[in-house]
Amino acid sequence: MINRISNKINRIQTDLLFSLNFEKFIFSKKRGAVILCYHGLDLYEDKRFNMRFFSNKTIEKHFFYLKKYTNVISVKDYFEGRFDSTKLNVAITFDDGYKNNFKYLKPLLEQYEIHASIYVTGLNQTNYPFIWADFADLVLFHTKIGSFYIQQDEFIKNLNGQFVNQEGLTLKHKIKEVGGWEYKEDFFKLFESEFNELKKNKALDDYWKIMSDEEIKACQNSRFITIGSHGYYHNNLNNIPFEDAKGELVKSKLYLENLTQTNVSEIAYPDGAYTEELSKWANDQMNLKYQLACSFKFEDDHDKVYIRSRFDLYPVFSYSNQLKEIQPILKF
Numbered sequence: 334m335i336n337r338i339s340n341k342i343n344r345i346q347t348d349l350l351f352s353l354n355f356e357k358f359i360f361s362k363k364r365g366a367v368i369l370c371y372h373g374l375d376l377y378e379d380k381r382f383n384m385r386f387f388s389n390k391t392i393e394k395h396f397f398y399l400k401k402y403t404n405v406i407s408v409k410d411y412f413e414g415r416f417d418s419t420k421l422n423v424a425i426t427f428d429d430g431y432k433n434n435f436k437y438l439k440p441l442l443e444q445y446e447i448h449a450s451i452y453v454t455g456l457n458q459t460n461y462p463f464i465w466a467d468f469a470d471l472v473l474f475h476t477k478i479g480s481f482y483i484q485q486d487e488f489i490k491n492l493n494g495q496f497v498n499q500e501g502l503t504l505k506h507k508i509k510e511v512g513g514w515e516y517k518e519d520f521f522k523l524f525e526s527e528f529n530e531l532k533k534n535k536a537l538d539d540y541w542k543i544m545s546d547e548e549i550k551a552c553q554n555s556r557f558i559t560i561g562s563h564g565y566y567h568n569n570l571n572n573i574p575f576e577d578a579k580g581e582l583v584k585s586k587l588y589l590e591n592l593t594q595t596n597v598s599e600i601a602y603p604d605g606a607y608t609e610e611l612s613k614w615a616n617d618q619m620n621l622k623y624q625l626a627c628s629f630k631f632e633d634d635h636d637k638v639y640i641r642s643r644f645d646l647y648p649v650f651s652y653s654n655q656l657k658e659i660q661p662i663l664k665f
């Protein structure tokens with residue numbers, strides 16, 4: 334209780350510092366380097382379907398203060414250690430390749446003249462051009478169905494509105510655990526007509542549409558954006574056979590390099606999931622030498638030159654408190 338109150342007082346103090354233009358006292362103490370991980374943007378920070386989307390107004394605040402007080406660098410510069418030792422060094426990344434990145438993020442990066450990497454899938458080349466988790470968020474939020482089967486596994490809606498199977502796994506956990514694409518396809522087919530109805534509602538576009546090939550190309554052509562891989566199907570690459578995971582990286586790289594006519598050397602693993610074997614192979618054989626996890630999964634990841642962890646950001650609390658929370662991953 335006392336902790337909760339003191340946290341609340343701290344947050345109010347931070348808001349006050351920013352509103353009085355004293356925020357430099359927060360940033361002046363920060364040193365080292367960090368890679369930030371964002372996902373989608375919308376106009377209203379609607380958290381009904383997805384807890385991870387920032388509004389374009391909040392992102393603009395982030396960019397304003399990061400530009401003013403930190404050294405914003407590319408992911409490549411981060412891996413190559415081109416840091417300013419007098420400031421916090423920040424590399425900015427966005428996962429999933431949403432159309433909302435093209436609509437709201439690209440103009441902001443160009444306005445503030447700061448660099449970001451956007452990690453995109455190969456899903457435009459499939460019959461299901463969307464991230465499976467967004468499909469799940471939207472259809473399961475809106476459906477009137479109380480239970481359904483996927484491959485003999487029954488999911489029943491619980492009191493929290495989540496669909497859970499006999500083992501107590503939510504559908505989203507189960508999909509990550511299975512890892513592969515066929516299971517996702519079975520799920521898509523089950524709710525295809527419901528999703529087709531939802532797609533008619535343009536107000537939902539920001540919550541599921543991914544960039545078209547043309548938009549990906551336009552991003553790569555911006556001098557403030559680097560396009561990298563986010564896998565091909567957004568499968569959890571630690572839970573599928575090694576040969577399949579390798580195949581996904583090959584397909585993803587081929588697709589993106591054909592599209593952008595540049596070498597793709599960055600990958601952010603979908604859901605932060607990888608194996609040691611895969612990440613070594615990706616560096617040695619695929620020239621994916623700038624690899625991003627969320628948190629490290631293996632003990633000696635720290636010592637590898639080709640993989641780095643990131644700091645996840647969520648739109649909780651005010652923008653000033655979000656910025657205050659950012660801490661270096663590399664300390665120097």
Ligand SMILES: [Zn+2]
Nearest residue numbers: 428429603604
């Ligand atoms: Zn993702």
